[in-house]
Amino acid sequence: MKTRIIAKLxxxxxxxxxxxxxxxxxxxxxxxxxxKKYYEQGADEVIYIDIVASLYQREILYDCIEETANExxxxxxxxxxxxxxxxxxxxxxxxxxxxxxxTYAVQEAPQIIKKASQIxxxxxxxxxxxxKKWDNYWECFTDCGRIQxxxxxxxxxxxxxxxxxxxxxxxxxxxxxxQRGFDIELAKKVVQAVNIPVIISSGAGSLSDIxxxxxxxxxxxIALASLLHYDTLSISEIKEYLFENAxxxx
Amino acid sequence: MNNIxxxxxxxxxxxxxxxxxxxxxxxxxxxxxxxPDDFSKVDKIIIxxxxxxxxxxxxxxxxxxLMSLKIEIKKKSTLGICLGMQILSTLxxxxxxxxxxxxxxxxxxEMVVDAKVPHMGFNKVEVLRNSAxxxxxxxxxxxxxxxxxxxxxxxxxxxxxYFGHKFVSSIQKDNLYGVQFHPEKSRDAGINLLKNFLAL
Numbered sequence: 001m002k003t004r005i006i007a008k009l010x011x012x013x014x015x016x017x018x019x020x021x022x023x024x025x026x027x028x029x030x031x032x033x034x035x036k037k038y039y040e041q042g043a044d045e046v047i048y049i050d051i052v053a054s055l056y057q058r059e060i061l062y063d064c065i066e067e068t069a070n071e072x073x074x075x076x077x078x079x080x081x082x083x084x085x086x087x088x089x090x091x092x093x094x095x096x097x098x099x100x101x102x103t104y105a106v107q108e109a110p111q112i113i114k115k116a117s118q119i120x121x122x123x124x125x126x127x128x129x130x131x132k133k134w135d136n137y138w139e140c141f142t143d144c145g146r147i148q149x150x151x152x153x154x155x156x157x158x159x160x161x162x163x164x165x166x167x168x169x170x171x172x173x174x175x176x177x178x179q180r181g182f183d184i185e186l187a188k189k190v191v192q193a194v195n196i197p198v199i200i201s202s203g204a205g206s207l208s209d210i211x212x213x214x215x216x217x218x219x220x221x222i223a224l225a226s227l228l229h230y231d232t233l234s235i236s237e238i239k240e241y242l243f244e245n246a247x248x249x250x
Numbered sequence: 251m252n253n254i255x256x257x258x259x260x261x262x263x264x265x266x267x268x269x270x271x272x273x274x275x276x277x278x279x280x281x282x283x284x285x286p287d288d289f290s291k292v293d294k295i296i297i298x299x300x301x302x303x304x305x306x307x308x309x310x311x312x313x314x315x316l317m318s319l320k321i322e323i324k325k326k327s328t329l330g331i332c333l334g335m336q337i338l339s340t341l342x343x344x345x346x347x348x349x350x351x352x353x354x355x356x357x358x359x360e361m362v363v364d365a366k367v368p369h370m371g372f373n374k375v376e377v378l379r380n381s382a383x384x385x386x387x388x389x390x391x392x393x394x395x396x397x398x399x400x401x402x403x404x405x406x407x408x409x410x411x412y413f414g415h416k417f418v419s420s421i422q423k424d425n426l427y428g429v430q431f432h433p434e435k436s437r438d439a440g441i442n443l444l445k446n447f448l449a450l
Contacts, residue, residue: 001365001371001373001412001413002371002372004370004371004372044371044372044393066267069267069268069271070271071271073271073272073275073434073435073436073437073438073440073441074393074435074436074437075393075395075432075435076268092265092267093266093267094267095267095268095271096265097265097268097395097432097435098395117302118302118305118345119301119302119305120301120302120305121301121302121305121333121344121396121397122302122368122397123368123370123395123396123397124301124395166368166370166397167368167370195366195367196366196367196368197366197368197370197371198366220366220370220371221370221371
């Protein structure tokens with residue numbers, strides 16, 4: 001099966017921004033424009049994360065999401081500050097196909113995952129994990145790498161699967177935005193720890209980084225941000241490369 | 251033209267917005283079905299597909315749509331998408347055992363496969379018999395997003411292979427159609443499938 005190539009938009013409304021190590025934001029454009037651009041390049045999915053909703057404790061901005069969902073005939077995952085079943089519901093109605101949750105589930109009430117999955121089906125419930133590497137384990141962070149949770153990433157990955165999450169997006173606080181390669185060891189461990197699809201994010205800088213990740217960690221998908229935002233590579237170039245070299249997960 | 255499509259609204263679940271957009275892109279007019287009276291305004295029906303089997307049936311019952319939907323789908327061309335296809339079956343086993351609409355003799359069970367579940371992503375659809383729904387799009391990939399599958403032997407239009415496990419990816423019985431994948435999320439191939447449905 002081919003690894004999904006996913007464009008990730010980190011949004012600080014109204015703009016997509018590119019945090020480096022989750023800090024130092026740079027504006028890169030409007031989410032609707034970028035979503036359209038990546039759709040035309042052949043993205044398998046688009047992910048939209050309001051990176052400040054949780055931190056500022058405000059509701060995600062629905063207009064911005066509706067506008068981005070427009071003309072996007074591929075799956076659209078949305079997250080940022082999600083806390084209640086009503087939030088899930090509103091996001092689906094605004095055009096999301098999957099809802100992404102992190103902070104509230106990690107810090108306050110993991111049971112929201114179970115509840116949401118019973119109502120919306122597990123395929124629509126995605127858990128975002130921000131991992132930070134310590135000497136011999138990875139810890140879950142929230143709020144864009146600002147807040148520690150004390151939770152072990154591998155334990156948490158298994159827990160969210162058990163609770164009913166349909167998919168995990170794995171980000172690395174250490175490699176995010178640097179474009180110097182993925183944390184392959186982390187990716188491998190999380191992919192092996194669970195039986196649900198895992199999307200790996202944070203660190204792609206070149207075609208060989210992507211090839212190495214697919215061959216060694218066998219993820220279901222790869223989420224790309226900086227690499228696309230700075231036009232280092234386009235999704236069509238990546239897909240062509242993977243196709244020509246017959247790189248897929250078997 | 252018989253192109254007014256009613257999309258069933260099931261309350262909290264459902265991805266109505268995406269389906270509506272895709273249908274409009276395909277050239278259809280959309281009416282959202284909220285009450286039994288709305289059925290009189292439409293020529294065809296789409297049952298959308300985000301949610302769990304028992305929640306969907308419960309919502310249909312609560313919204314008073316269940317009885318009229320059962321009658322309407324006997325008269326009008328109907329397309330069930332993902333969960334919308336699944337609930338055409340007799341029984342579902344997602345979070346307990348739930349009775350479906352019972353118009354296709356099938357059961358809905360969790361996928362058993364030596365691979366990651368849910369099955370998510372673009373995958374090939376192997377069309378086994380001629381169907382107007384797949385006219386001109388027989389060799390395309392469509393987007394799947396599910397962990398349950400319809401087990402049926404008599405109404406199959408297509409199968410899909412997921413790591414060696416073949417499952418039913420579309421069905422047809424008379425005027426009833428069901429697709430396990432999401433045409434509204436499958437780029438041009440999906441829009442073309444909706445065009446085919448509009449042209450029925």
